[in-house]
Amino acid sequence: MPRWILHVDMDAFYASVEELDHPELRGKPVIVAGPEPRGVVATASYSARKFGVRSGMPTAQAKRLCPQGIFLPPRFERYEEVAQKVRAILREYSPVLEPISLDEAFLDLTGTELLHGPPEKVAAEIHARIPRETGLSCSVGLGPNKLLAKLASDSAKPGGLRIVRPEEVQSFLDPLPVEDLWGVGPKTAERLWEKGIRTVRDLREIPVGLLRSWFGQKGGEALWQLARGIDESPVVPVRAAKSISNEVTYPEDLFEREKILAELRRLALLVADRLREEGFLAQTVQIKVRFSNFVTSTRQTKLPAPTDHPLILAEEAVGLFSRVGVPPGQGIRLLGVGLADLVPATFRPIPLFPDPKLGEALWEVRRKFGPDSLGLGPTGLK
């Protein structure tokens, strides 16, 4: 089966999020950067790039190049929030998602045709949905492997969509400068230039034996493959954080047991929502309870198998509370629910738990209408 890999790259991501949140900055030279003297530029808007400002450049140098620039400190939590929205859209089309950074991800669409239609159509749909649903511009590339997908989205920047079909690979690659190939670092590029090799077409004309003698067995073969657009590397779903949690400090301590259990269920459903959005299953449920006297107690339990079933997770959280001895006279000032031992949902085991459909339905309603649309009563949804 031919592979179809999609690459999404948000355009000038941090700067674009700042412009989204502060419309008065739109079109201005916005530069998200760490403070001087040691800070560097994280992202420059396209308008700031006209002044020569680039990411990775010291902030001081950017200020010299673009004194009228609007320099803002990064707000990673906010960028992560937007990145999660983008990833949730992508996961609707395939669970095999590999985030590369907050603003870039690969998605393996191989074999999703029956569910979602031709990958070309899916790519166009994703390319239209991300700006519509996040207010931010993105570039999308689709190709037979990661190398081509990434090069395709690069060539579509900013805001475009580029599809490279298997029969177009060579004509797409040939005119590109060799340094554009992934895996050709500045040193290799320089050695290739010295030999008069500037484009991928030039590189493709060099016999593999000669490449081996120049760059060693492994390096030479890698270059030979890159020049032909060969890249077998898989899209590997990974997760940066090892757990997902949510906690709340209450303005007034909670004393009623019913109220406490209802809160635990509410928090459990919120973390279960996030678990689903990020495409994971959890095998460990944790709770954190802080009493009026600030003493904190935690409990955790390991499930027989990983799950994202919201009802199971909520009932486990409630069950854990019965193992917390609340000291006499103490109220609860903080409650937290966490999920750990996460595995990608692609490894979903055969359902071990009751009512998978009920869990599915609960998630669907909350996703469409928000977390307040459907929760659990004081005794749970039973």
Ligand SMILES: [Mg+2]
């Ligand atoms: Mg980007």
